[in-house]
Each structure stands twice: as structure tokens, then as C-alpha cells.
Amino acid sequence: MAQSIETHTPSGAREQMLSLFGKPWSGVAMLGIFYLILIAVFSVLSPYFLTLRNMLNIGGNVAYIGLMAAAGTPLIIAGGLDLSVAAIAGLTGVVISMLYGMGFPIWIGVLLAIVVAAAIGVVNGLFTTRLRLNPLIVTLGMMSIISGIALVLTGGLTRPLMVPGFNWVGSGRVIGIPIPFIIMMVTFVGLWIVMTKMRFGRYIYAAGGNAEASRLIGIPLEKTVITLYVISAISGAIAGTILGAMLGAAGPTAAGSQLLTVIAAIILGGTSLNGGRGSVWGTLLAVLILGTLNNGLTLLNVSSFWQDVTRGVVLMLAVSLDQIRTRALGE
Amino acid sequence: MATTAPRLGMHGIGKSFGRVPVLTDVDLTVDPGEVVALLGSNGAGKSTLMKILTGLYNRDGGTIQVDGEAVDFKDPAAAVASGVKLLPQEISVMPDMTVAENIFLGDMPLKRKFGIKQVDKDAMRIRSRELLDQLGFANILPDMLVKRLSVAEQRIVEIARALAGKARILVMDEPTAALTEQEAKMIFKIIRRLKENKVSVIYISHYLSEVFEISDRIVVLRDGRNAGTFITADTKRAEVLAAMLGNTVDDLYDVGTPGVAGAEILNVEKLTIPRKLEDVAFSLHQNEILGIFGLVGSGVEVLGRALYGALGPLKTAEVRLGGQSYRPMSARNGKLAGIGFVAAERKKEGIIADLTVRENIALPFEERFERGLFMSQAEEAQHAIRWIGELGIRTRGPEQKIRTLSGGNQQKVCIARWLVEGVKLLILEEPTRGVDVGARREIYGKLRELANRGYAVLILSSDVEEVAGISDRSLVLDRGRIVGHFERGAKPAELMAATGNDPAFQAP
Secondary structure, three states: OHHHHHHOOHHHHHHHHHHHHOOOOHHHHHHHHHHHHHHHHHHHHOOOOOOHHHHHHHHHHHHHHHHHHHHHHHHHHOOOOOOOHHHHHHHHHHHHHHHHHOOOOHHHHHHHHHHHHHHHHHHHHHHHHOOOOOHHHHHHHHHHHHHHHHHHHHOOOOEEOOOHHHHHHHHOEEOOEEHHHHHHHHHHHHHHHHHHHOHHHHHHHHHHHOHHHHHHHOOOHHHHHHHHHHHHHHHHHHHHHHHHHHHOEEOOOOOHHHHHHHHHHHHHOOOOOOOOOOOHHHHHHHHHHHHHHHHHHHHOOOOHHHHHHHHHHHHHHHHHHHHHHHHHHOO | OOOOOOOEEEEEEEEEEOOEEEEEEEEEEEOOOOEEEEEOOOOOOHHHHHHHHOOOOOOOEEEEEEOOEEEOOOOHHHHHHOOEEEEOOOOOOOOOOEHHHHHOOOOOOEEEEOOEEEEOHHHHHHHHHHHHHHHOOOOOOOOOEHHHOOHHHHHHHHHHHHHHOOOOEEEEEOOOOOOOHHHHHHHHHHHHHHHHOOOEEEEEOOOHHHHHHHOOEEEEEEOOEEEEEEEHHHOOHHHHHHHHHOOOOOHHHOOOOOOOOOOEEEEEEEEEEOOOEEEEEEEEEOOOEEEEEEOOOOOHHHHHHHHHOOOOOOOEEEEEEOOEEEOOOOHHHHHHOOEEEEOOOHHHHHOOOOOEHHHHHHHHHHHHHEEOOEEOHHHHHHHHHHHHHHOOOOOOOOOOEHHHOOHHHHHHHHHHOOOOOOOOEEEEEOOOOOOOHHHHHHHHHHHHHHHHOOOEEEEEEOOHHHHHHHOOEEEEEEOOEEEEEEEOOOOHHHHHHHHOOOHHHOOO
């Protein structure tokens, strides 16, 4: 091995590097390596870090974010974008707690919240496909509307949400694994199957890769994109349910601050904002990396303000690397 | 002419892309105040020659002189500085700026006020007024926003901009493409004014009638070489056409024997789309290749996609497909009715660049490769491999990304998509645009093969040689109407001549 490298001219070695760099899976592989390095560094710095308990904690804590990022990935691949997803999570907690307060069974509230979310997804989808509005603007507007409604409904207050069976969804464990983490992983695997093994997945990549060509081939573009908006919105509702169950409380703005983490994870995971390219596994790794970063820095007693800075730096680094990689792949 | 140097002298210009020669030993001279029309069919080398003149391309050989002085433009800015200006086919104005700002874009007059350099709006207005008056357009005001002007008036602003930059040689590429006849007359009026001011014009157009109306001299290119120079006043249209198209039959189209036309697959009547198509009617049979030729703006760009359904529901058309009444509704509907459609702009409307050859081929009919809930990648691959073989697609395999294929091979993938059970009609727009000669011949061969297998093939193209060469029957579209019917063996020149039937433009 060593010999074969020596016999290469410098330019040959460089080309080899570039071609390695340019492999389709290299983005996810790079993230994996980065994840391992991160774990190694924190393990050295903190004795509490590399314990099964802590690792499972990270998994449980990022689950509701990962869920939204998972559903957002195919949407962005198809050329869409959903900024309203975290606001939907906030509204969900509010709806559940209000209905419960009115005497409805808690699961009726969950079900209704999911239905409401699906309706919001349909509206997002219709506005962006039928009216051809920019998804950034549509879902930004939707985000504002939904978080506004959540604030109106609660008067801005956080409502308690202590129902034993319900809270178990947020804090329970099955053979030691946090339930939110299980829900997230099931979502990732399910989306992976849909995106790579099913017809709908072909349409997702085609729609984002070249919408006009897809339309001319007769692919049901609108249906595909609207469905993805609905999936994204429902992921927001489930994330809101998990968060409410975890916290034992429903705050109208509980999840809002995580919107940026969701989008950051998708981009960090190698999904192109221009559509057509990406995978859920990249997103999963990115979610774990961001969660690990938060966890590790907290264990090291770094102020949470610095954690925002770190997250931004990691995101920009990763996106720059990806850009270099894309260029290596060749236009 | 004897003593003074010509305004422009290009001599022995050569250029190749890779190993493909595009221009060989081409000469072009233009005198001061002369209008020279540059003619040639698609791929003859006109635009390459003009790109060399305006500094967009480097030449491989030859000399360029402006007013007797040797020049060597390294970039478009250098050409503009020497007074050589290109007006591209697409109008390039800033719609939200005023007429005056557009005219002085890139070189606004400055003044110093309070020690700060700023745009001298008054000077700009006054000089714009002068320029527009000089061109004879007192009705265009310097303070108007350009987006409020008509397309023709925007053209005029563009020309004024070239003049403000002291253009001595103006290259106009299809300046009347988007204009009505009256508006085209307006452009001619300006060109005559330019002549009076000793500005030289190189005029590129497909419309022979325009060329005969406005030019002093006609220079024809064919296959990257000079194919004739004519004094317009002493020349007949047929001579120019012969020079453009040549009289030799190209073996490019000698790709197999046509079959016997079978049952009628497509029958179109009373197809009208306001401002685009007017009462178009034709029919197409099994085993037959029908070519429809039209220049840019003739309706050739819309006819195919309108029938496919990509332009939405057609209100006024009676179409029968395979003997049954068919109403174009949507692309999806057209596909399900048994139409395959290959769009003109391969990159924009054809391939999905990041997907593999296999995925690109399987995409329109994915449901046929579904086994239960899941896609059978093996069956997709099998299908792709079959058509990679049958169409001779050069690729490392079905898993290669389509964007790494050459244009010709991408085009074959776009055709392969539709070769499934149930598709009976193939509609292809500009089937060989941006495809090299070798691949063109192959594509023609495959189209013939497909026709012989029983497909009805409809080709819409602005390449007259292609339509004349490959079609069993051909039609000519002009300004939305069918103006000519030809049988197999018609000469390209006959088809081209059919487009110039407008009495207002009747040439000598």
C-alpha cells in the first residue's frame, strides 16, 4: 500500500485524493469520520461523556429535532422548504393541552393536532405548487401565523401537561432505549425505504433535480411535493407531541428555536438546497453531531451561548467542504 | 474602395473545438457604412465567427483588421473599446432603469459635486435625446422606464447604447426575431440611418426576405468555410440558397430504407393557438417520419408540445390519436395516451442531470418496474441495458450519471425513455440540437429504425437540412401556418423558399 502511494507522482496523488473526495458517498463518510473524531475528543476531555447512559441521553434529546430534520430532507431534495415545521410543533403542544383541559382524552388531542398539521402541510404545498410561490416566503408566513395563533391561544403562557401514560412517550424507555429515539429511528428507516426503494422516492429526486423535465415526462409533480409538505408538517406535530411529553408542559414557542437546528442538520447532512441531491443518513449523522456537540460542550461547562457559535462554525465549515467536494465532482 | 482600407477585414480565420474544425480559412470584409448579411444554416460557423470578432473566442489562425489596423481582442471589452459591438438575439436591457440609464450603462457621464463623483443625469439625458433623435425616434423619452417600452423600442434603446459607445461595427444577430413586420421595418429604418453615419453593420438573419431588403452584400458560410459572396442587388434568392445549402446530397441522412406507411396514428385539424398557430392540419401514419420545418418564431417551438399536452388543455383543435378522439390536456395525459415527447432544450427540459442513466430511462413509466410496493432496480437496469444496447448509447453502464454523457448520448437516453409498450407516437423537438455530426447520423438511423418498427415519428425542427433529409413527408410552418407540403426527396432549398411567401417581403 505504502509503496503504491510512493510511486505516484504528486499530481497523481492529488487526483486520487480528488477522486476519493468526489465519490457520491464521500459526503456521508466524511460526516461519519467527523462524528467519530468528535466523540474521541469529548471522551478525552470529559470522563462523563463516553458512557452508554450519556450516549442514550443524546439520542433521546435530539430525537424530536431529528424527526423534523428527517421529514424535511426529502422535501428539500424535491425542491421545497418548510420553515413552519417547528412552529407546528409548538402549536401541537398547545392544542393537546387545551383539549385535555377541556376534558377530551389526551390521544384525541394528539390525533387532532396531527390532522391540523396535515392541513397546514396541504396549504403550504398548494401555495408553493399551484401559485408557484417561493417556499421560503410561504412557509415563513405560515410559521408566523402558526406561532402567532399558539401565542393567542395560550396568552403566551406555558401550560402543564402531566398525564402519566402520555409522558411515558417522552421519557419512557424500552430495553434502555429512549422512546423518542426509537420513534426517530423508525422514521429515518421508513423514509430511507420510501426514498430509495419506492416509486415515490424516484419522483422526489426527479422533481428536485429538474422540475421542468419531470413535468414534461408526466410525473405527478404537485402531488409529490404536496405530500412531502404534509409529511413535514406531521413530523412537526409528532415532534411537538414528544417534546410536550418530555417536558410535561406545552409552551407555544417551545420548539421554535430549533428551526435553525433542523435546517442546519439537513444542509450539514449534504442535502443540496437546490434540490435533487441528498440522503436521510447524512441528516441523521448531522443531527447526532449537533446533539453531541451540545452535550459535550455542556459537560465541559461551556456557556450555551458559545454553543450557538460552535454550531454556526461547524455548519459553515461543513458546507464549505461540501462545496469543494461538489467542484471536485465536476460541474 | 481601392485606396481606403475596409472598416473590417477578417482574413484566413480558423478555429477548432478540440479536434473538430468549426471555421477554416474564412474571410469577411465590411466597408464603412456597408450592411453585410452573414448567412449560413445551423452550424455553418456564423456565430463562432462573430464570437471571434467580438472577443468572446480566441481564433486559432488568421488576422483581423479594423480600419486597416491589426487588432487582437482578448475579451469583449477590448472589442467594444475598438468600436465593435454585438447586439445578441436576446434583448439585454435593464427593465427597471430609464432609457437614458440604459443607453449609458457601463459608461455613465460623471460630474463632481461637493467633492464626490456622481452620475451627471442632465448630461446623460441630453445626449440620450440627441442619439434618439439621430435614430429618428423622438417619441422615446430619456426618462421613461425601459420596461414600459415595446420590444421593438427596447431594441432601439440597445442600438442607441451601441452608438453611445461609439460603435463603428455593429453585429446584429436576428434583430427582428421577436418583432412584428411593422416593427421590423422600424429596425430597417434605423439601419439605413446608421449607414448614413458610416456605421458598418453585420446582419445575421434566417429570413432571406429581410436580408434582400436591407443588405448591400451577402456573405455565405457553409460547414465553416466561405461558400460565396454576392452583391445583393445583382443576385437572385435561389443563388444564395444554393450557396447556403449546397447541392450535394449529404450521406448524413442515408440511414436505411423507409418502410411503407401503415395505419393513421395521428390526425390533427383546426389546431389554433392565438398568436402562435393558425388552423394547422396534418396527419401521420405508422412507420412514417413526418418532419415539420419552421424558423424561430414560426410556431415550430410550440406545435409539438401543444399536441403532447405540455401547454395545457387545447381549446381549438380536433385531434385523433390511434383512431380515437384525443384532447391534449397535460403532459401526463399525453404520456398515458401513448405519446412520447423529447423536448428541444435537453439540459433544461430533458435530462435529470444528477440521476443515473437507468433512472432517467425508467422515469416516465416507473409503475411498470414496480413489484408490489417496491421498485425492482434489477428490472429497471435490465430495461435500461436493453435500450443502451439497441440505441448504441455510449456509457460505462446503467449506473453512470447522465450528466457525464455526451450530448448525443443524453439525447438517446431521452428517446429511450419512451420506448415501452403502449407508446405509438414519438414527438421530437430539434432532435439533434447540440449534437455532433457522428451522433447525428446515429440518431437519424435510430429514428428510421423506430419508424420501421411501427412508431409514428413527428419531428419539429428549425434545421431545414435535417427535415428535408430525414422525413418521409415534410411540412413547412411560417408565422403559425402550414405553407408547404413536400414528399420525400424535397431539397432543403425548396423548404426554405416556402417560408418566404410573405408578399410584403417578396424578394427579387
